[in-house]
Amino acid sequence: MSAGVAKHRELGLTDAEFALICEKLGREPNDVELAMFSLLWSEHCAYKHSRKLLRRLPTEGERVLMGPGENAGAVDVGGGFAVAFKVESHNHPSAVEPFEGAATGVGGILRDVFAIGARPIAILDSLRFGELDSARSRHLLDGAVRGIGHYGNSIGVPTVGGEVYFEEPYEHNCLVNAMCIGLARTSEMVRAAAAGVGNAVVLMGASTGRDGIGGASVLASAELGEGDEAKRPTVQIGDPFEESKLLECCLELLGKGLLVSLQDLGAAGLTSSAGEMASAGGVGIDLDVARVPLREADMEPFEIMVSESQERMLAVVEPDRVEEVRAICEKWQTGSAEIGVVTGSGQIRVLKDDAVVGEMPVEALVDGCPLYDLAPAAPEGWIYGNRAMLDVGASPEDELLALLAAPSIASKRWVFEQYDAIVGSRTVRRPESADAAVLQLPEAENAIAVSIDGNGRRVACDPYAGTVEAVLECAQNLACVGAEPLGLTNCLNFGNPEKPTTAWQLDRAVSGLADACEALAVPVVGGNVSLYNEGPDGPIYPTPVVAMVGELPDPRQVAGIGFGAEGDAIALLGPFAPALAGSELAKQRGELAMGLPQPDVAAVAAACAKVREAVRAGLVSSAHDVSDGGLACAVAESAIAAGRGCRVDLQPLRDRGCSPEEALFGEGGGGFLLSGDLATLESLGAVPLGEVGGTTIELAAGDRSLVVGLATAAGAWRSLAELLA
């Protein structure tokens, strides 16, 4: 007994959880069963600290075809087509081994999307690292970017957008969230539920090895600390070529109607995919580990059941179609093996030839993990550090240039040029040319736009308001390209939820997410939770990464960031009330503290609708949402993108009570920077600020007025490549 106790603790189960398992089984689990329980009852698989909170999120909507619980969410885009999408984290593997960690993160999210029968058409990613003056951060950035590029480029799916922030609290625990978008014929979509007693269970794709045993599930369910080097063998190794064959193979199988259901093998490998398929279908599954193709002959049954070897899928197939299925696998040179059968027993049985080596009720294994209530407590004050990087007496010109050169704001060209952004011939707006990625869908005769956002620093200042802002920023980005939101997915990256402060952040952030989605009438169609993101110095910034997909009728009517023609008017639209709290300037000055102004969601939603209609009608020359670095940075970005200077007077913001500094660099949701015909902009209700022209960026803001040469501003904004050279 004492040895058993030590073992379950080693595997991350509490004594109470172990006792519950014994109770549900009516006996102590054997080693195979214990290994399987420990993974499915881990935070990563069971969402035991977050599931209760997630019930607050609105998931219903007219266009929703698949919601939470499936491999990916899906919305109807018309014409008989569906867009599937999902974001998932691969944070801890990437912090240990960035190249493979990020690459397999992309591989995993692609499988989630083609598991429902959708062809992946785009990847986006959301990355967080420590400050770039740290060698570790540069190493993690370099590895993660190369890993994402390696996998996405090789498999022929374009990486069309994303975001990167650099903040001290991510120094030890970087974040790598990957998003995939897929397109499916609605009639060909497939769910993950196993069905049909007597049907065969077929494992397809790569063989099973010892790589990644307990990788995602173990790494993602505990804090990072000393000795992470020793965890390297738990990081999985990706092979995009294997996945490319598997993808084409699965889509051909689904297109021919040969599969009853399909599920990818991700965290906890066969254990979770078989368990989840059985649970969703209300059936049992018998699996024979002796029939699993192995890389190493001497693997133990428990190793086979928990291996996280990549590029594998599990399918349920009618017995008389198995030969056809295997023939198509052979054509694509991808492995296939009939390893089990669907039963009516309600049990997951693990066999090795004729011997039963494990037998557990599906209900206990998949849905039996206790769900915990959080014990939230607001912190007394700012719990993260403050490091001044900007001199107190800096001139407004220096401040603007410092902000433009700040790695979180500067051009990410160094990053996105390493990604194939164009394969597939759908990419209407390449990275940094518009606020959202735009992909044409000739099959459905329209287009979609995608945005991914989440400023952890602002969420740290106020988890509720910061998360609302992240949702609003996505909605604003979509509006700038004329898109109307269809659905939202998210990845909640937080620290250890057993700590009261993190629990409070999580609780408030989920409420913000729920309220913002409710107010915008955008359903949450899926999500992912990544907890225990902590290093020796404490938790990361609470980072809900929000991704929104929208629809637009005509991809030819899409506004870009860059100002229009010389002489065009520049105007501000929306309920923009900038404040320095939580801003990039406050960070640079080392003045971060708790608190953000509360956004007016209804007013922002109304402004989004106005901008969306104006863009669709071709009424504006450019549209850019005001975000990091405030209006001054938004103006500079639009000017740099156009290669044109501008003269802007911020008096209208001063009239709203803003100080010159707040008008220039204050942040907050709700602001749209537009250019175009003056009368047209005025008729939209936008407030004129100035006009396009010249070779300088002139911003009039009382005693903080500034003039910066366009080339100087562009040089600062493009300085990331030099920093990383």
Added chain:
Amino acid sequence: MLQFPGSCDERDALHACSLAGGEARLVWHEERDLSGIDAVVVPGGFSYGDYLRAGAIARFSPAMEAVAEHAAAGKPVLGICNGFQVLCEAGLLPGALLRNEGMRFVCRQLELVESPLGTSSPPERGECAERLSIPAKHGEGRYWAPEETLDALERSGQVAYRYAPGQNPNGSARDIAGVRNEAGNVVGLMPHPEHAVDPLTGSTDGLRVFQRLAGVLA
């Protein structure tokens, strides 16, 4: 249009062929019969995962044997990116493609200077020729050949495309972006003309590459 396991751009190139007025179909890498096919495109991607070296495995495929015969008969062959690498590996085109100088994958819209067949490339690197705006995206696109081969290629008009001055993204020798064989019927280039056929997604300058292949342009 050849299709290997690991090809990425074959569907885009198929679409480009049809826009250019051609009639195109996919040829699976195990097919040997190219009868009835006027022109072959070897598309971009990562054939067979590009293990070992880009294009090094694909050259041994059954379809590539047929392509070699097709080329020997003087019929047109176009290799794009990975297809260019495959044609070089197969010895159908001179030279080799090495890792980019920056050792990183690069995806970038850039300008090419085209030297149509029959015009020997001007030694001053085509300052007067027309420029095509076409994207490149590759990690192994640095064109390399021995100096005397490069001299010979330039003399005999075998340099089909060059990167416009200052736009060489990968350190290719003499800014070479694409070459043709001595007979002129086999052409390979690193940039992707199939991703330059629609004003909505970029430019339309790539169309002429396919029109030339389809015989629409001389």
